[in-house]
Amino acid sequence: MNGMETPRINEDKQAVLPVQGEDATVRAEKVRKTVIIVGGSSGIGYETALKLIGRNYNVVNISRTPCPLERVKNYAADITVGATLEKAIQTVAEKAANLYALVYCAGFSMAAPLEYAESKDYRYLFEVNYFGALRAIKTIVPFLKKKGGRIILVSSMASVFPIAFDCFYSSSKAALDMLAKGADLELAPFNIRVTSVQPGGTSTSFTFKRKVYGEEENREYSHRLHKATAALANMEQGGLNAGEVASCIANILAMKRPPYSLQCGKRNKLYSVAHRLLPENISLFLNKKAYNQ
Numbered sequence: 537m538n539g540m541e542t543p544r545i546n547e548d549k550q551a552v553l554p555v556q557g558e559d560a561t562v563r564a565e566k567v568r569k570t571v572i573i574v575g576g577s578s579g580i581g582y583e584t585a586l587k588l589i590g591r592n593y594n595v596v597n598i599s600r601t602p603c604p605l606e607r608v609k610n611y612a613a614d615i616t617v618g619a620t621l622e623k624a625i626q627t628v629a630e631k632a633a634n635l636y637a638l639v640y641c642a643g644f645s646m647a648a649p650l651e652y653a654e655s656k657d658y659r660y661l662f663e664v665n666y667f668g669a670l671r672a673i674k675t676i677v678p679f680l681k682k683k684g685g686r687i688i689l690v691s692s693m694a695s696v697f698p699i700a701f702d703c704f705y706s707s708s709k710a711a712l713d714m715l716a717k718g719a720d721l722e723l724a725p726f727n728i729r730v731t732s733v734q735p736g737g738t739s740t741s742f743t744f745k746r747k748v749y750g751e752e753e754n755r756e757y758s759h760r761l762h763k764a765t766a767a768l769a770n771m772e773q774g775g776l777n778a779g780e781v782a783s784c785i786a787n788i789l790a791m792k793r794p795p796y797s798l799q800c801g802k803r804n805k806l807y808s809v810a811h812r813l814l815p816e817n818i819s820l821f822l823n824k825k826a827y828n829q
């Protein structure tokens with residue numbers, strides 16, 4: 537050894553060059569890429585934070601409750617309250633030496649009949665699932681434009697396959713997919729690439745946070761809504777584990793040419809291909825059976 541520090545190679549196979557005259561911790565902070573996760577306190581976002589720390593990224597979480605991982609920096613924000621989301625992203629982006637990516641993972645779902653659903657509920661859902669993502673992108677782009685970067689929007693297979701009594705969720709995720717495609721077109725010249733990740737049912741606490749209308753509010757839809765919601769919950773709790781989805785997200789962040797959209801898991805990839813190949817009425821009939829509708 538000649539006493540000189542040799543560049544390390546991180547998991548993304550990129551050489552990490554040492555900076556003269558700084559202690560090792562500060563140096564490491566500066567060269568590691570920073571990823572902001574919106575919604576990293578639980579489920580898929582939490583597992584993504586864990587995976588990214590293992591791959592030597594700085595991870596910052598923005599949500600209402602903190603991500604409990606020691607190496608994650610937390611900023612509290614409620615997407616639905618004022619401009620707290622924008623302020624948190626801006627603060628992180630101004631401080632980060634090597635800002636690289638935004639992973640928008642926050643999401644919310646509800647089960648209610650279209651006829652009786654209240655506007656405050658579906659507007660809240662759209663704020664969390666869609667407008668929050670749009671606002672996050674608008675805030676981070678001026679910072680990412682300097683060096684390029686990545687944006688991942690966590691969508692759902694529900695963006696392709698409708699869910700009865702939760703068309704609010706399906707349509708918010710379909711809008712998110714289109715936002716990803718449009719944003720990618722606009723931002724690719726700045727080397728900012730945007731991908732929507734479409735997990736199928738994933739076993740997280742998401743299932744139990746769903747706002748489900750009660751019998752009185754559901755009236756004549758009550759029996760069908762109950763059956764469909766139970767089928768959805770079973771599909772989620774028997775589906776992917778959050779770590780599998782997190783691996784897809786971490787892999788996309790390391791790609792030179794990330795895809796426009798990516799389904800997680802072999803079965804979901806197959807459903808997606810089948811949906812593209814089958815006549816729409818057959819695909820939707822099969823979907824109806826799967827969700828017990």
Ligand SMILES: NC(=O)c1ccc[n+]([C@@H]2O[C@H](COP(=O)([O-])OP(=O)(O)OC[C@H]3O[C@@H](n4cnc5c(N)ncnc54)[C@H](OP(=O)(O)O)[C@@H]3O)[C@@H](O)[C@H]2O)c1
Nearest residue numbers: 575577579580599600601614615642643692737738740742
């Ligand atoms: N689980 C599934 O079956 C499944 C399937 C397909 C797609 N997805 C999508 O995957 C993403 C992650 O879901 P998950 O399963 O990991 O659920 P989760 O464990 O409930 O995670 C949701 C995350 O969103 C954050 N969040 C929700 N509302 C927020 C608000 N108003 N302000 C700030 N943060 C908010 C939560 O943080 P706080 O509560 O701490 O604020 C949490 O970190 C969602 O976009 C979901 O639609 C899930």
